[in-house]
Amino acid sequence: MAKSKFEYVRNFETDDTCLRNCYIVVRLDGRNFHKFAEQHTFTKSAHSVMEELEDIVIAYGQSDEFSFVFKRTSTWFKRRASKLMTHVASQFSSSYVFYWKDYFGEQPLLYPPGFDGRVVLYPSNRNLRDYLSWRQADCHVNNLYNTVFWTLVQKGGLTTVQAEERLKGTLAADKNEILFTEFDINYNKEAALHRKGTTLIWEKVNETIVKRLKLPNEEEKEVPVTRSRRKVQSYHTDIIGDQFWEEHSDILEADNC
Helix, strand or coil, rough: CCHHHHHHHHCCCCCCCCCCEEEEEEEEEEEECCCCCCHHHHHHHHHHHHCCCCEEEEEEECCCCEEEECCCCHHHHHHHHHHHHHHHHHHHHCCCCCCCHHHHCHHHHHHHCCEEEEEEECCCHHHHHHHHHHHHHHHHHHHHHHHHHHHHCCCCCCCCHHHHHCCCCCCHHHHHHHHHHHCCHHHHHHHHHHHEEEEEEEEEEEEEEEECCCCCCCCEEEEEEEEEEEEEEECCCCCCCHHHHHCCCCCCCCCCC
16 A cells, blocks of 8 residues: 555554453443333343443443453454444444334434443453442442333432432432331332343354254155254343352353453
8 A cells, every 4th residue: 555645643543452451341331311221122222232342251241231241362353442342332332223113113212322332451351240249239229210210200209309308318228118017019029121131142052943954865844953053142130249250150250250
């Protein structure tokens, strides 16, 4: 490729190569979303991102955010933060629009969805687990508050201002008490999707398909064929404790890499 005198402008580009041996987390947050932006649309978009970028080993989402974790040894886009973030954001946004009608039918998308993103590096398994635990703890805090708040408004007859004032200074135990004693609602029986968020990981699954085969001196016949392949699977479960990580020990890489 011939060079020109203008090529010097490339020297103004910032080197944003991510440090080696670190998990790369790309976190997206929705901007100004309406209440009808349901969780399952976000999950489908996240599936699309993981299937496009197979170096993502785990993703976690709640409310209008999703975090995607690239494995430590990933060399996608030469580990450039700007490339990783923009690709994840664009894939997520386009998938959100593409799959909208699958969930909302003819209900129109009232405005183009927008997402902001950031890239954070975590050098150890403990750091990464603590990050994901933080996001799930945040999911619990926010969902418990929202559950009590809207219950007070919709079933308790309070205005939004009154509900906010009622909950000011309350702890988790206080909110659970309000739900149970005043509305006979056991928060622990609410949908795990909202209490725990959504965790996406790769798993091997067996799939059986039917093929038509013709053997020598025999008529063509249908034969079931089972094959194993990796698929993105969804979980709505606790990822703060050890059980999830013990059951899926292949997610994290050794800390001595």
